[in-house]
Amino acid sequence: MAALTRAAQADWAHRGGDRSVAKSSWMPRDATPRSPLEALALAVLRSHVPEGVDAVAGAEYWVQIRQGTTVGLGLHFDKDERAHAESDAWRHPSLATATYLTDAGAPLVVFDTASSGEGAVERGWLVSPRRGRHVAFLGDRLHGVPGELAPQDDASPRVSILVNLWVSRPGGVSRCDEPREPFDVDLWNVGYDEDGDILAVCGAACRVPPERVMVDRDQSSQQGASATSQLAPRSWNSSKMTTPQFARLMYLAEHRDGDTGPIPLETWRHVAKGPAAALELRYD
Numbered sequence: 001m002a003a004l005t006r007a008a009q010a011d012w013a014h015r016g017g018d019r020s021v022a023k024s025s026w027m028p029r030d031a032t033p034r035s036p037l038e039a040l041a042l043a044v045l046r047s048h049v050p051e052g053v054d055a056v057a058g059a060e061y062w063v064q065i066r067q068g069t070t071v072g073l074g075l076h077f078d079k080d081e082r083a084h085a086e087s088d089a090w091r092h093p094s095l096a097t098a099t100y101l102t103d104a105g106a107p108l109v110v111f112d113t114a115s116s117g118e119g120a121v122e123r124g125w126l127v128s129p130r131r132g133r134h135v136a137f138l139g140d141r142l143h144g145v146p147g148e149l150a151p152q153d154d155a156s157p158r159v160s161i162l163v164n165l166w167v168s169r170p171g172g173v174s175r176c177d178e179p180r181e182p183f184d185v186d187l188w189n190v191g192y193d194e195d196g197d198i199l200a201v202c203g204a205a206c207r208v209p210p211e212r213v214m215v216d217r218d219q220s221s222q223q224g225a226s227a228t229s230q231l232a233p234r235s236w237n238s239s240k241m242t243t244p245q246f247a248r249l250m251y252l253a254e255h256r257d258g259d260t261g262p263i264p265l266e267t268w269r270h271v272a273k274g275p276a277a278a279l280e281l282r283y284d
Helices: 002-016 036-048 081-087 217-221 265-272
Strands: 025-028 058-066 073-076 095-100 108-114 123-127 134-138 141-145 158-166 211-215 229-231 247-250 278-283
Touching (some): 002 058, 002 158, 036 058, 036 095, 036 158, 123 265, 134 141, 211 265, 247 265
Antiparallel strands (some): 058 158, 073 141, 095 134, 095 158, 123 278, 229 247
């Protein structure tokens, strides 16, 4: 973790810096890692595709460090940016992932909304950063880091390494130059464990299932997209938690009916302090 943190900070200074979005790099599936970041990217690939590595061409990776006024990141779809700019093509990675190096910052929010725009959103997930936590989701889903959900009393940096798996390399993304610092790949256990699903490069992981909350779509849609509203307890429920007298449903600043749904704010604040620090939303 210490080596990954140093590598992430160096990469951000070189390829991200003060810019809001860092430039990504490419790790071919059959190449030997030359840095801790390449080792992580290859470990992600082998962990998620242990029996069919040939199904993907490689991994695109980049670093995000967010703090202060840049705490959030707008909702977006990961895509081949060059293909989209040149031909308006929506080409997505097979899988999108995030690995966190700190506990700080706003949660990742993922909605079960594809770029095709077909159907209304039915599910959503909120996941707080935790040191060593690894999150993966389908590469064509709407996601972001809403700054309004960041802990108010936390000014620590939010450091993450993003790794996306692609069937073929996205346009304009190339392998990073040889690192200046020496790197001994033999010291890194690049791959997956006996179960084939734990990133060995990050050590063991403890799986804690997210809490689950049902949100009444009809009730929430009547409140308007821009306001924070008070709804009666019948609008949502959870089998694991006591329902408060009123459940406040918050619409994100970027809320769009059909693409995103409201978030039960008190419930999320409660869950964010627990061991899972993750919440699944079901829009009924």
